[in-house]
Amino acid sequence: MEQTFVMIKPDGVQRGLTGEIISRIERKGLRIVAMRMCQVTDETARRHYAEHVEKPFFNSLIEFITSSPAVPMIVEGAGAVSVMRTIAGATDPKESLVGTIRGDFGLDVGRNLIHSADSLESAKREIAIHFTEDEAVLYERAEERWVYE
Numbered sequence: 162m163e164q165t166f167v168m169i170k171p172d173g174v175q176r177g178l179t180g181e182i183i184s185r186i187e188r189k190g191l192r193i194v195a196m197r198m199c200q201v202t203d204e205t206a207r208r209h210y211a212e213h214v215e216k217p218f219f220n221s222l223i224e225f226i227t228s229s230p231a232v233p234m235i236v237e238g239a240g241a242v243s244v245m246r247t248i249a250g251a252t253d254p255k256e257s258l259v260g261t262i263r264g265d266f267g268l269d270v271g272r273n274l275i276h277s278a279d280s281l282e283s284a285k286r287e288i289a290i291h292f293t294e295d296e297a298v299l300y301e302r303a304e305e306r307w308v309y310e
């Protein structure tokens with residue numbers, strides 16, 4: 162089973178979409194194995210978005226991500242990394258397909274509701290930034306034999 166890192170960003174929490182977003186992940190059949198609500202610290206945000214440090218939007222991105230509570234989580238399932246990117250939608254919500262989280266609820270690239278790791282390698286790196294190993298729980302959902310052949 163593949164693991165990915167997902168985070169409901171502060172706009173998702175402030176707009177009351179936490180339940181809606183979690184529900185979409187659950188209904189897909191994916192398994193949430195770690196989750197918390199927290200205000201991301203400046204240090205954690207900078208580590209998380211280190212690849213964007215030279216971008217013109219870096220400072221505003223860090224300010225936004227740390228401005229209000231977020232909900233980081235570890236999501237597990239077959240092809241979890243790419244499946245979660247598909248559920249999240251394209252980076253700019255103006256271009257994301259309807260039916261995706263960003264396409265259904267967003268309009269601005271700086272307020273795109275959800276983060277989802279872009280590769281297995283990124284997922285591993287981001288999980289290690291946001292969670293300790295003992296925070297992930299090991300369990301099976303009762304419905305999994307109806308989700309997987």
Ligand SMILES: Nc1ncnc2c1ncn2[C@@H]1O[C@H](COP(=O)(O)OP(=O)(O)O)[C@@H](O)[C@H]1O
Pocket residue numbers: 213218222251252270271272273275276277279
């Ligand atoms: N041109 C931009 N202007 C403002 N914010 C941006 C821009 N491009 C990206 N961002 C923000 O930085 C985050 C990280 O960018 P990126 O890794 O390219 O997208 P993604 O989140 O889809 O992986 C985006 O989700 C978005 O919040």
Ligand SMILES: [Mg+2]
Pocket residue numbers: 279
């Ligand atoms: Mg990215």
